[in-house]
Amino acid sequence: MAVKATVLIRPKEGILDPQGEAVENALPALGFSGVSHVHVGRLVELEIEDPSQLESMCEKLLANPLIEDYEVVTASA
Amino acid sequence: MTRFGIPQFPGSCDETDTLLACSRVGEAELLWHKDKDLKGVDVVVVPGGFSYGDYLRVGAIPPFSPVMQAVKEFAAEGGLVLGICNGFQVLTEAGLLPGALLPNVNLAFTCRQVDLVVENVETPLTHEFAPTERISVPAKHTTGRYFAPTEMLNALEAEGQIILRYAEGHNFNGSVNDIAGVCNERRNVFGLMPHPEHAVDPLTGSDDGLKLFSSLASAAGVPA
Numbered sequence: 254m255a256v257k258a259t260v261l262i263r264p265k266e267g268i269l270d271p272q273g274e275a276v277e278n279a280l281p282a283l284g285f286s287g288v289s290h291v292h293v294g295r296l297v298e299l300e301i302e303d304p305s306q307l308e309s310m311c312e313k314l315l316a317n318p319l320i321e322d323y324e325v326v327t328a329s330a
Numbered sequence: 331m332t333r334f335g336i337p338q339f340p341g342s343c344d345e346t347d348t349l350l351a352c353s354r355v356g357e358a359e360l361l362w363h364k365d366k367d368l369k370g371v372d373v374v375v376v377p378g379g380f381s382y383g384d385y386l387r388v389g390a391i392p393p394f395s396p397v398m399q400a401v402k403e404f405a406a407e408g409g410l411v412l413g414i415c416n417g418f419q420v421l422t423e424a425g426l427l428p429g430a431l432l433p434n435v436n437l438a439f440t441c442r443q444v445d446l447v448v449e450n451v452e453t454p455l456t457h458e459f460a461p462t463e464r465i466s467v468p469a470k471h472t473t474g475r476y477f478a479p480t481e482m483l484n485a486l487e488a489e490g491q492i493i494l495r496y497a498e499g500h501n502f503n504g505s506v507n508d509i510a511g512v513c514n515e516r517r518n519v520f521g522l523m524p525h526p527e528h529a530v531d532p533l534t535g536s537d538d539g540l541k542l543f544s545s546l547a548s549a550a551g552v553p554a
Binding site for chain 2: 268269271272275295314315317319320
């Protein structure tokens with residue numbers, strides 16, 4: 254049975270994230286206050302028969318481990 | 331005469347200027363992303379553009395193409411490989427060059443002329459330059475902020491793998507240590523974000539880029 258997986262990819266802690274900064278700076282202009290540490294990343298959804306492949310898939314293609322962290326969330330499809 | 335091969339991917343856009351630049355110092359031909367061999371060329375130049383649409387992450391998918399498998403083998407045997415702009419991104423993603431390219435600090439596509447300083451003239455790409463020679467070439471990209479973790483960066487600096495730096499006031503993309511171009515440890519694979527192939531004729535304002543191609547041609551050691 255296929256497993257539904259969501260892979261969350263975000264910029265590594267400490268690497269300048271100008272996208273996150275731009276969003277963070279835009280929020281006060283709309284009246285939202287007290288927002289900090291905004292980061293913008295990517296989300297990949299997929300269905301997979303053998304979820305043990307996910308880790309290697311992230312390392313080799315879905316994320317660039319030098320600049321990005323990833324997190325895999327799985328649920329039965 | 332040195333033969334240059336230029337791999338073209340769906341979404342490449344600088345392959346023609348690269349072909350013309352290489353043709354000024356040798357013979358040049360396009361390779362296709364599905365090609366499984368490099369047709370015996372002496373030097374490979376991976377051109378700029380948006381290979382495979384730059385989907386997922388710039389340069390992420392091309393390393394798995396047949397032509398890049400051949401380029402990896404070619405590089406492993408000591409073959410000379412240069413990546414320009416998207417080609418640089420592809421070579422970092424392929425693991426042939428250290429580091430990664432991140433979105434410009436200004437988050438904008440930026441097209442401008444930049445001054446570069448040649449930092450290391452003892453490489454096949456730069457041996458025709460004088461130490462700290464300054465050159466003017468165009469840059470045009472959205473994702474050109476060079477990054478390497480501190481430890482890697484220190485090693486690159488110590489080993490002379492930083493070959494080109496943005497001159498003071500020209501680092502518009504926020505690259506760490508003003509890095510515009512690097513090479514691998516073995517000094518046969520090179521990458522830079524600016525575009526020397528667009529600066530090979532005085533008609534376009536500068537022909538400073540040509541010397542990078544002629545350096546490669548002469549370093550390839552192919553008799554004229």
